[in-house]
Amino acid sequence: MxxxxxxxxxxxxxxxxxxxxxxxxxxxxIAAAMACIGFDETGVTVFFKWHFDDPxxxxxxxxxxxxxxxxxxxxxxxxxxxxxxxxxxxxxxxxIFPSVMESGTVDVVLAKPLSRTKLFVGKYFGCMTFVLLxxxxxxxxxxxxxGWRWKQxxxxxxWAVPLFVILFSYIYACCVFFAVWMRxxxxxxxxxxxxxxxxxxxQSTNSxxxxxxxxxxxxxxxxxxxxxxxAVPRTQDIPHIAARLIDPEIADxxxxxxxxxxxxxxxxxxxxxxxxxxxxxxxFDMAASLAxxxxxxxxxxxxxxxxxxxxxx
Amino acid sequence: MVQVTExxxxxxxLVDVHKTYKKKVHALRGVNVQVRRGEIFGxxxxxxxxxxxxxxxxxxxxxxxxxIGTILGRPLGNRKKLAVTGYLPENHRFPAYLTxxxxxxxxxxxxxxxxxxxxxxAAELLERLAxxxxxxxxxxxxxxxxxxxxxxxxxxLNDPExxxxxxxxxxxxxxxxxxxRELLQELRARGKTIFLNSHLLSExxxxxxxxxxxxxxxxxxxxxxxxxxxxxxxYRIATAAVDLSAVxxxxxxxxxxxxGSEVILTGHDTAKVNELIDLLRGREIVIESVxxxxxxxxxxxxxxxxxxxxx
Numbered sequence: 001m002x003x004x005x006x007x008x009x010x011x012x013x014x015x016x017x018x019x020x021x022x023x024x025x026x027x028x029x030i031a032a033a034m035a036c037i038g039f040d041e042t043g044v045t046v047f048f049k050w051h052f053d054d055p056x057x058x059x060x061x062x063x064x065x066x067x068x069x070x071x072x073x074x075x076x077x078x079x080x081x082x083x084x085x086x087x088x089x090x091x092x093x094x095x096i097f098p099s100v101m102e103s104g105t106v107d108v109v110l111a112k113p114l115s116r117t118k119l120f121v122g123k124y125f126g127c128m129t130f131v132l133l134x135x136x137x138x139x140x141x142x143x144x145x146x147g148w149r150w151k152q153x154x155x156x157x158x159w160a161v162p163l164f165v166i167l168f169s170y171i172y173a174c175c176v177f178f179a180v181w182m183r184x185x186x187x188x189x190x191x192x193x194x195x196x197x198x199x200x201x202x203q204s205t206n207s208x209x210x211x212x213x214x215x216x217x218x219x220x221x222x223x224x225x226x227x228x229x230x231a232v233p234r235t236q237d238i239p240h241i242a243a244r245l246i247d248p249e250i251a252d253x254x255x256x257x258x259x260x261x262x263x264x265x266x267x268x269x270x271x272x273x274x275x276x277x278x279x280x281x282x283x284f285d286m287a288a289s290l291a292x293x294x295x296x297x298x299x300x301x302x303x304x305x306x307x308x309x310x311x312x313x
Numbered sequence: 314m315v316q317v318t319e320x321x322x323x324x325x326x327l328v329d330v331h332k333t334y335k336k337k338v339h340a341l342r343g344v345n346v347q348v349r350r351g352e353i354f355g356x357x358x359x360x361x362x363x364x365x366x367x368x369x370x371x372x373x374x375x376x377x378x379x380x381i382g383t384i385l386g387r388p389l390g391n392r393k394k395l396a397v398t399g400y401l402p403e404n405h406r407f408p409a410y411l412t413x414x415x416x417x418x419x420x421x422x423x424x425x426x427x428x429x430x431x432x433x434x435a436a437e438l439l440e441r442l443a444x445x446x447x448x449x450x451x452x453x454x455x456x457x458x459x460x461x462x463x464x465x466x467x468x469x470l471n472d473p474e475x476x477x478x479x480x481x482x483x484x485x486x487x488x489x490x491x492x493x494r495e496l497l498q499e500l501r502a503r504g505k506t507i508f509l510n511s512h513l514l515s516e517x518x519x520x521x522x523x524x525x526x527x528x529x530x531x532x533x534x535x536x537x538x539x540x541x542x543x544x545x546x547x548y549r550i551a552t553a554a555v556d557l558s559a560v561x562x563x564x565x566x567x568x569x570x571x572x573g574s575e576v577i578l579t580g581h582d583t584a585k586v587n588e589l590i591d592l593l594r595g596r597e598i599v600i601e602s603v604x605x606x607x608x609x610x611x612x613x614x615x616x617x618x619x620x621x622x623x624x
Contacts (some may be wrong), residue, residue, distance in 0.1 A: 005422035009408070016410035099408070107402035108467065111372040111477075112423040113392035312334075312375040 002114050003122050010126020011133075013099070014092050023088050023134060030080070031141040034071070038149040039064050059151040068152040069247045076142055077160040077246070078239035081135060086168050086196075089134060090175060093127040094189040097179035106313040116309045124301070127172060128165060135164045159245040163238050166290065170233035171196045173297045177304040180311070196235065202228045203236040211274045233293040234284075241286050324350045324475050324506035325371065327382040332366050332375065332530075340366040341377070342530040348523075350474075353497060353507040355517035357614055358527035364510050365403060367527065368479050371508070372400050385475055396425050399473035401464045403480045403510070409453030413444060413463050416452055417470055424471040431470060438466040441496070457484035465493065476500065477508045482516060494520050518610040526617050533617050538610065546607050548586050550576040553599035560596055564589065 014020055038045040043054040056063045100106060100123055109119060139160050147153040175192035182188055206225035209215050215222060263271065325348035332341040340363045348354040358364045369375035373390045385394040407416055414435060421431030439445045442462040447455065455463065461484045468476060481497075482490040497507055497520050511517050517524060518538065525535040534541055557564070557571045564571055567589050569578040576589055586603065593600055608616075 001422050001425060001428075005419055009411075009419055012410055012415075013408065102406055104402060104404045104406035105408070107369065107372065107374050108400065108405055108407075108420065108464075109423060110374045111395065111398065111400035111402075112420065113395040113425055114423050115392075310376070313369075 002112075002118060003125075006119065006122025007126040007129055010096055010123055011130055013096055014127070014130040017092055019088060019092050020130075020134065023085075023092075024137065027138040027141055030076070030138075031145045034142060034145045035149050039151055064150070065152065068146055068150045069154065072142065072146060072152075072154060072157050072160075073243050073246050076138075077157075077164075077242045081138065081160055081164045082167060082239050082242075085135060085138070085164060086171060087193075089131045089168050090171060090189060090192060092134075093130065093172065094175055094179075094192070095185040096123055096127055097176050098183065098185040098188065101180070101183075101308075101313060103313065110313065117305060120305050120308050124172075124176065128169060131168050131172075132161065132165050135161045154246065156246045160242055163242045163245075166294070167235060167238040170199070170235055170293055170297055173233075173300040173304070177300050180304045180307045199232045199235045202232050203234060207236075207278070210280060211276075211278055213270050213273050230292055231296070233296050234289045235293075237284060237286075237289040237293070240282055240284075241289070244286065321386060322349050323383070323386075324348050325354070325382075325384055325508060327367075327371070327380065329379060329381055330367065330370060330377055331379040332363070332370060332377050339530055341370075344527065344530065344532055346525055346532065346535070348506060348508055350506050351501065351504050352522040353501050353509060353520050355521035355524040356508070356510045356527060357514065357517065357524055357610075359618060362527040363530040364527055365479065368402075368477060368508075368510050371477060372398075372402075374402075394475075396471060397474040399468035399471060399476040401468040401478045401481055403483065405460070405464050407452045407460065407463065407467075409451060412449050412451050413439065413455070413466075414448040416463065417467055420467045421470045426471050434470050434472065435466070438469055442466055442492070458486060458489055461485055462489070465496075473505065475506045475508065477510075479510045480512065481509065482511070482513060490516065514611040514614055515609070524610065526614060528618065533620075534613075541610070541613050542608050543581065546581055546605060547577055547579045549602075549604045549606060550578070550586070550589060550593065551601045551604070552576070552593060553601055557598070560592065560598070563592055567592065 036047050038048070039057060039059045041059055043052050044057045045051045055061070057067070058064065100109070100119070110116070139158060143154070143157050146157070171192050174195040175188045178188035178191045179185070202225070206222075206229040209222050209225050210217070325346060327344065327346045330341050330344040330346075333339050344363065344367060346356075346367070356364050356367065366375055370377045370380065371384060371389065373395070377389075380389065382389065384391070385397065387394045411419060417435040417438070418428075418431060421435065422428075426434070436445075436448075439448050442465060444459065444462050444466065447459060452460070452463065461481070465478075465481060468478065482493050485493060494516065497509075500507060501520075501522075509517060509521065521538065523535070523537045524541065526533045526541075552574050554574055557574065557576065561571045564576050567578070567585055568580075568582075569576050569585070569589055571577075576593065578585055578589060590600060590603070
């Protein structure tokens with residue numbers, strides 16, 4: 001009863017914010033934009049009115065399927081959910097913990113027969129439920145449009161929902177960690193965004209040193225950056241995991257599609273090594289990536305919980 | 314052991330409560346507070362005396378450095394006892410996105426009140442506190458007085474055995490204050506224990522059975538109102554005489570003093586009052602009135618504050 005009440009309260013809190021409705025409106029606009037293009041057995045229809053016969057874009061062709069999956073995987077999952085979605089979800093939920101800990105609010109809640117751990121966990125999962133709902137609405141809406149207009153019922157696209165929640169949870173754990181030490185929501189929000197940039201930087205550095213031709217792969221620099229990559233939540237792995245789960249071919253295709261034909265021979269050779277290095281970096285173990293990242297998130301949350309349980313309000 | 318402590322007559326039994334903030338601010342320095350079951354207990358003290366810290370410790374919001382004691386016969390923070398405790402903090406803030414009814418339902422759920430019971434009690438309490446018509450209005454639109462009444466309703470939703478109220482009449486108009494006083498008296502009549510923390514001494518005086526005066530993190534005085542004011546009763550014997558200098562010496566031998574045309578005796582000794590009357594009448598001095606005067610709680614408080622050097 002208590003856990004349910006906390007989750008419902010967190011949902012009410014987030015649904016009360018205008019930004020949720022703005023995001024919902026944007027989701028509808030994106031779905032409507034997708035619906036403007038339709039594929040059938042003869043070609044493409046634009047704005048439900050103008051039809052163009054094109055054998056390359058008939059339903060079921062490789063080009064049509066590639067178009068659909070690239071939009072869903074690369075643009076909607078990676079770019080929109082993975083960046084805009086996380087950012088908006090953070091802004092929507094950053095105030096939840098600070099408002100719970102506000103003097104005058106926390107007093108009433110802690111006087112109830114409710115453990116601080118349960119309060120913490122309830123609020124955290126309340127936020128996750130909100131993000132889950134928000135992403136499920138978006139993915140559900142775009143899935144339906146892709147099925148209806150593009151004839152691509154890509155059920156694996158629903159992997160984007162849990163993966164988005166996991167990605168958000170990596171960053172939100174940092175936000176909660178800072179929130180239990182500070183007052184207000186702006187500081188934790190900015191610091192958690194800083195952590196996101198830090199995680200990105202650590203992973204990017206590792207990727208870069210892996211592909212730089214002048215850096216020997218057995219050098220200390222590669223070893224250190226590889227170790228550092230495992231020491232932070234691997235946010236950059238999520239889009240690749242999404243691509244692998246939704247359409248296992250698309251990640252490889254995206255790399256293979258890059259052409260270096262117009263480059264001088266020396267540059268072509270260097271870029272070839274870069275692509276090989278990139279493939280090496282991207283050929284990570286999904287389970288290990290998720291397990292290590294969730295483990296680090298759990299450590300951050302346990303530290304935050306420890307502070308939350310012990311502190312005076 | 315537990316059964317024995319639960320059977321004691323004390324709803325709150327706190328012994329040697331210490332709390333220091335950031336290793337330098339000594340908020341409480343060995344406070345002892347005992348509240349009997351079924352009484353209204355008032356906690357007084359100047360700003361910074363440690364009243365709110367003590368209340369927050371009772372409600373597990375603040376952790377004490379040292380404490381021996383029980384609430385409703387169980388150690389502090391016992392969930393079963395928190396489930397039968399109601400609390401209204403000072404300057405409480407409720408989520409603005411909830412309606413009054415939603416807020417009561419939410420806090421009722423956190424207090425483990427079954428859904429059907431909390432719906433029924435919420436409706437009753439909103440009616441009792443004249444808030445029914447605002448039940449579906451968002452709390453963000455409430456006035457301060459309405460927030461206070463809603464706060465009382467949430468504190469009472471679990472039908473508490475112990476009710477801890479921090480400045481319960483803050484923001485209420487005179488009619489609202491009267492309603493709260495009547496509610497507290499009604500709750501006491503039903504056997505509930507009420508722990509009141511308030512700056513409004515006159516209000517405490519009207520409802521409290523016992524009070525504790527907290528000064529500088531220590532209990533300066535504690536007892537029933539009669540006990541606290543016992544030594545501060547005086548009798549004023551008004552006479553028709555213009556000058557009482559002829560009887561001054563005799564009056565002072567009785568332990569009283571002369572103030573213009575009045576004789577003032579401090580204390581409860583009615584025999585001495587009669588002795589003084591006999592003395593005055595024996596000198597054919599006309600007595601116009603004999604008025605007993607008990608000091609108010611405010612006067613006792615100010616006197617205690619003065620004694621402790623904190624006025």
